Amino acid sequence: EGLLLESGGGLVQPGGSLRLSCAASGFTFGNYAMTWVRQAPGKGLEWVSAIDASSRSTFFADSVKGRFTIARDNSKNTLYLQMNSLRAEDTALYYCAKQYINAWYGDLWGPGTLVTV
Amino acid sequence: EILLTQSPATLSASPGERATLSCRASQSITINLAWYQHKPGQAPRLLMFDASTRATGIPARFSGSGSGTDFTLSISSLQSEDFAVYYCHQYHNWPLSFGGGTKVEIK
Helix, strand or coil: CCEEEEECCEECCCCCCEEEEEEEECCCHHHCCEEEEEECCCCCEEEEEEECCCCCCEEECCCCCCCEEEEEECCCCEEEEEECCCCHHHCEEEEEEEECCCCCCEEEECCCEEEEC | CCCEEEECCEEEECCCCCEEEEEEECCCCCCCEEEEEECCCCCCEEEEECCCEECCCCCCCEEEEEECCEEEEEECCCCHHHCCEEEEEECCCCCCEECCCEEEEEC
């Protein structure tokens, strides 16, 4: 079924940058689209960004457009989220999720990495 | 942007009771709706996709229904492990979006 493990979270000053990573194992990473979803303290889930299996298409929530970029390295089975110009409202637990084949819902999620701005 | 409104925000119920959760979309999303279960300190768990198809390993007491703008997740007989927060998620249009969640708590 597979595993996902996020890393790279931490404490950063407003205006700063962080790069999150999501290491995948146990499935053919290059066959699946991936997304990032976040949960601010005491709040619900918020979709952040998505990338298709080949990196041809990327998508972003309006709240992060122009500040965040998503990328993947299929040779390293790793997904990335580059976060620039961070704001206090970006404070959240960030999850990566493997998308079901040819669909945009997540059937495998990591435990999350905490970003505090 | 498609807004998803979940109701109720909190549902108090006893083990063995039936729970019915609602998710309403601001425009038609056909059947492009998923449901997730989320417990504190854990990753979200996919329960349902395409509105009414159970994900692998999900017990039959969970069922989903609806199309267009109105959707329902039902739990026929609540078990202790079912007390959690439930989110609906639309994947019909970009940007993808989640509902605000329904917390199912022990009465």
